Amino acid sequence: MRNRFREDEATAFIARHPDVHPDLALRAYTSRLLGAEKDLVLHGGGNTSVKIAVPMLWDPDATEEVLFIKGSGRDLDAITSDGFTGLRLAPLRRLLQMDALSDEDLDNQLQVNKIRADAPYPSVESLLHAFLPYRYVDHTHADTLLALTNQERGPEIIRAALGPKVAILPYAMSGLPMARALREAYRAEPSIEAVVFLHHGIFTFGDDAHTAYSRMIDYVTGAEEDLARRIGGQRIAIRAAAVRPDDTNRALARTAQTLRGLCARSGSDGRLQRVHVEIRQSELLMEASLSEQARFLCDSGVITPDHVIRTKGAMLLLEEVPDDDRALREVFGRELEKYKAAYEDYFTKQAAAKGVQRAMLDPLPRLALVRGLGLLGLGRTRRAAKVAADIGEHAIRVKLQSRLAGAYLPCDPGHVFDMEYWSLELKKLGRDAPLPLEGQxxxxxxxxxxxxxxxxxxxxxxxxxxxxxxxxxxxxxxxxxxxxxxxxxxxxxxxxxxxxxxxxxxxxxxxxxxxxxxxxxxxxxxxxxxxxxxxxxxxxxxxxxxxxxxxxxxxxx
CATH class of the missing domain: 3.40.50.720 (NAD(P)-binding Rossmann-like Domain)
Incomplete structure (x- = not known):
């Protein structure tokens, strides 16, 4: 992965934003560099921060340390200073002394410690960023890291790929659990330059923006090189005996029409709610849809729990597209009912195992892999459908690469459930009432x-x-x-x-x-x-x- 940092570009970026603190402008510049790499972050994923001494409102000669962190769900590729939320650093660090912190208390603390009431909701990983003593912190869900961490021998593989200055930690829930896990790792080895959480991603840090960013690129490049070595000359996807329909466009159009119709449902107000469809047909996706691994790709869940609110855990696999319209609806309807039943079973088992009561989210798929036709993303809005398709495409590539590099280890369903039903994570999806023709x-x-x-x-x-x-x-x-x-x-x-x-x-x-x-x-x-x-x-x-x-x-x- 190429290091895109250019000193002259950074200086010019700062100059174009004279009303923004130079450190925050520089934070936005390197955040955009990360966001430009779709193999690092997708649609609201990842986060970045900088710590700045800000003058007190009531005493300009005095300052307080403020953590400026990316707003939850904001896209890094086009972020501006307004996309960061300023949080008072001292109160956040005191929270790390607590043994437990309820969602309601964390939510409240993130809100009351904002320095501007109209700032976006801050990242749920604010406590982790607050603890680290470094001024700049970068975090991504790099595809190649996930291909290596989602392995039965994940820690061993990552250690060999990235070396001794990276702490390797098991998956931890965002918020206080992840922040405390990182704190213990840092206290044990203060010389670390990065932290990798299995099934999640990587954090890099430094006292200047260039260092934090360059460490991210260097470590991800190391992972890319190791993954390429493990895969060797193997093909990522291998076709099976299945064949594409003779008229692909006609089959795709009928598939999209029928799937949208079957996924339409009545809302709480009685109004019919439809979904949009985004079609993807890259060579890799076409081969994946025809391969013997298609069922594995659909049933093996998300590559990181952070994706579940966008894509659900599993993909719907559609094995055939009958020429007869009635048969098509029957086949798709039958597969959709199986999918919904499996989701309801997952929900019931996880809620019972955790002893919690939750209102089940809709059980409809967000991704469908269709034999010989590619991948379809579904969403309440066209953007949501595109986001699902983007994540699904990356997830399929990561799973195929991971299988070639070793023995793929899916995410724990309990971790996925925790993230899918975490109230703070659901804030990313927004709470605005749907417009009357949304999905149409x-x-x-x-x-x-x-x-x-x-x-x-x-x-x-x-x-x-x-x-x-x-x-x-x-x-x-x-x-x-x-x-x-x-x-x-x-x-x-x-x-x-x-x-x-x-x-x-x-x-x-x-x-x-x-x-x-x-x-x-x-x-x-x-x-x-x-x-x-x-x-x-x-x-x-x-x-x-x-x-x-x-x-x-x-x-x-």
Whole structure:
């Protein structure tokens, strides 16, 4: 892994943020470098911090130590100073003297020790960052580290790969347990430069940003080299006898449509809640879906408990995609019921074993591996579906690599349950009430005009994702640009098609299904007008108007 730190870039980054403390600006710069490496962190994963002496409000000549730590769920790749939360350091360090700390008390302490009330909710690993005496702390869930730690001989393998200045600790729950485990390791060996928690990730630290960041890159590079040596020339995925469907796009579209329909459920308000679908078809995923290891990949759980709130523990495996629509729904429905039953069994056993009472979360999958078609991510929002797909793709690669390097050891289901039902972790998902059309996919014809823009604007404001269809690409591009300024990227798709052409419309509907998973809301808005006296109206013009306004609406519906 390449060290991307450049002194001139760091200096320029600080200069572009004159109103931000230089150390915090530098913290944001190296955090972005980590976030740019998707093999290190994904979507809100990982965290970074810096300790800064901040002037007291009531006495500018006096200072107090403040821990600035990444807000929970914030993405490192684009983080700014506003993405960090300042916490008073002394009260956090006193918490480490406690034998136990309830979730409610930890939550309260993280809130009351913020120096700004409007700052984001801080990382649940704030106590660990607070304990370490170093000014800069970096943490990632590096893929290669997980491929090596998730082994029956994990500690031995990591020691050989990373050397003596890395403490290797068993998995510990984030919060006070992890912070106390690290404290004991540091007290036993103060010269350590990094800590690896099995089935979790790596922490590096230093008194300057460059050192903490460079240690992360160096140790991950060491892990990459060791993993490559252990794998040698072996292929990561090996195909089995299964074959891809003849018409992959058609099979994918039908799969997405059917799976979305089966995963729709009634919310507490009685309103139907749907999900979005994100399709991934990299060469590795296609081979994995066809391999003899597909069942193992789906049933072996998450590669770190931190992923469970995004992906659930297991993936749904769909072995076949029947050509008949009724058979397709029956086969998928049967597999989905098996998945739900397995989740309910996991929940019941873990809750009983821990002697806790919890309200079971929905038992629906967030990832589906389909033979010959690849991986599908599912989520309440399009972003959630993309996040699930990203994590799932990385998890499959890590599991395959880990198996080639040794004997893969799945995460303890008890640890996974603790994280999945931990109230502080669930804060990452947000508590906002869903918008009325959240999870819905809408298709609007005539999307390049002013009326199409207005319709799409209202649909997006209500939470839907929208596919805009028009015969004029230039007009579509302008409408999409306006909508992205208002609602951000990835909410609107554009397709060029002719509503009067059956083949064009069939292709467009299939493409919408591939991009959005299907169509829930249809707005046949395409239309043209021609004004003239009846005696001046020629048949060709009349036919064109009826073709678009009447026949085009018929074809769309």
């Amino acid at each position: 996919a809408a298709l609007v014809t005539g999307g390049g005009g002013a009326i199409g823009l207005g319709i799409a604007d209202r649909l997006l404001a209500a939470g839907a994702c929208v596919a805009l269809l028009d015969i004029d690409r230039e007009r579509l591009e302008k409408v999409k640009s306006v909508l992205e300024e208002r609602f951000g990227p990835d909410r609107a798709e554009i397709l060029v098609a002719d509503v009067t052409d059956p083949d064009s419309m069939e292709s467009a509907i299939r493409e919408v299904s591939l991009r959005l998973g299907g169509v829930d809301i249809l707005v046949p808005n395409a239309g043209i007008a021609h004004v003239s006296r009846l005696e001046d109206l020629d048949p060709a013009t009349f036919r064109k108007v009826t073709d678009v306004n009447l026949f085009g609406t018929f074809l769309t519906i």
